[in-house]
Amino acid sequence: MTAPPQRQVQQSPVQPRRRARRQEAWLAYLFLLPALLLIGVFGLFPILYSLYMSVYNWRVRQGDFVGLANYHQLLGSWGGPATFVLGLVLILTAHWLWTGAFAELSARRWWRLPAALALLGAGVAIALSWGVITTHGDAAFLQSVIVTMYYAVLSVPLQIVLALVLAALLYGKIKGQGFFRAVYFLPYVIPVVATAAVFRIIFSPRESSLANTVLGWLHFAPQQWLFDPRPLSQVLFGFQWPGVWAGPSMALATIVLFGVWTYVGYNVVIFLAGLTGIPRDLYEAAEIDGAGSIAQFFSITVPLLSPVIFYVALVGLIGTLQAFNHLYVMRVPSAQGTVDTASINIFDTFYQANNYGLAAAESFVLFFLILVLTLFQFRFFGRKVFYG
Template sequence: MKKQDIVPYLFIAPAVILFAIFMAYPIIASFILSFQTSQGGEMVFNGIANYQRLISDQIFLKALGNTFLFLAIQVPIMLSLAIILSTCLNSALVKLKGIFRVSFFLPAVTSLVAYSIIFSVMLMEEGVINQVITSLGADRIPWLSHPTWAKVALITAITWRWVGYNMVIYLAALQNIPEELYEAASMDGASKIRQFFSITVPQLKPVILFTAVLSTIGTLQLFDEPFTLTGGGPSDSTLTIGMYLYQTGFRYFDFGYASAVAYVIVVLIGIMTFIQFKVTGDK
């Protein structure tokens, strides 16, 4: 091999080495670990016992149900709000667009832990939210101590943080839609609502798919918000698969079982992504 043929490989070698050490090796090691269990302080092969255990693990099944509940409710609400906000901010009738865009996007750059703590303080029994509610003559809401309201609080917090992020993505896509399409629709007598569903939404289809896939991956890996805001409670009502993985691996040190949980998440992400691509009809 000539010297000039080796030079390109030398440039990419650091990146390849770092990827192999910090990405490829942990992925392979974790997969092997998912078929092992600890006996006498040593990891021994136990076949698919960890995966069989998942089927009868009631806590895992509850965490799985909670995660899919958040996915089914929070993601559609968040993406719908993001599309509506981006459409409004793309309108020529709105003034001070820059201020509104920054304001809506600002939550996305705040610390996950910081905003979760702020929400937990606001939603506590004597927090500012309940103070406003009681001032209106209503009873306090047990935001963080009731299973249903804890889910509502978590969905609200996640939506507040990520709506602006998705809004900016949709806004960039909206600015690439030819204005002639709307002008032609207006000449044909199409209302703004008809234009939205017949032009805006179809033109945004690839971007909606992109944000839906990202949001699905993020929800299936949800950890920071429930860990900080509710701690998975009350009674595991907000426990997610990500939290259960953390507890299994780093609280109970059952790394083999935690690795099996991790690969279940990987499979679920692959399945959900495949379904989303099939539903939208895109290759």
């Protein structure tokens, strides 16, 4: 008898595709492995280890486990931080009520009363929290946080406005475009320490310094610049406001000039790249309709550049909150700590006081501040970006 023919088992076409996908996935992870190792070793591991250090009394050598005592030393009683977080929640609630929950009832303005009350409560909560924190917290670190906010608020808007105007001018048909672009970008390329040292000479308190010489030509009295701890409002207008309301010092304002000079060129290059993506037809149509250069700038350039402006503002804020190099080079004892930002204070706590645990806690408080401000930027300004 002849044996019956064996049936050939047909392989499902799904199995080879799954096998191919697994092979592609493993190959992709293999290519990503070097980058993941670098990020893990030089990025995630230091962050996690500094978090580990922040819960110990760490002075040169690892000491006793202290839990959240370092954070308690920085922020005082936990009522202040808790009230501050409550204020942030109320701000988000007010924004949600104003733009989300009652958007369809915008014609009935009385529906927005809860949002206004939530915003008022947020202001009261944040004011109370700051009063509690400053009363019981670390005075030096909290003062450095205030200086950091001064530096960010002064630097970022000036950088964006100047860079946007210069980019709009350079994008037009002018002679020597390449030369001016290179000149504006040059300060960003030069090492920061070298340029900061030069600025320290330019803004020397001597009457023969370049800055005071220029003031002499304009018939103004010479200034102390980096050596002047007085508030800028007092130097310019003679106002003597108390505490936080006095504003940044003259020394910090001088360093702001250096920051603007350094980073405006970088922002100009970013804006020029964004301007190349705007169709020229829009400007031609606006010109035919009779719109001038200023109207075109505010009606076409600014709205269509809003994604780039948002990116520059986001990166600029994070960078200024972390600024260290030029501030460390340009600060002097005569400024009396009015230019010591949070990064400078963290470095002094770590290097001079040898209090590694407290420095790690300070770095995480700064990280939380940067995270909150970044999320708020995404929440309040990210939705207003026009993507075309």
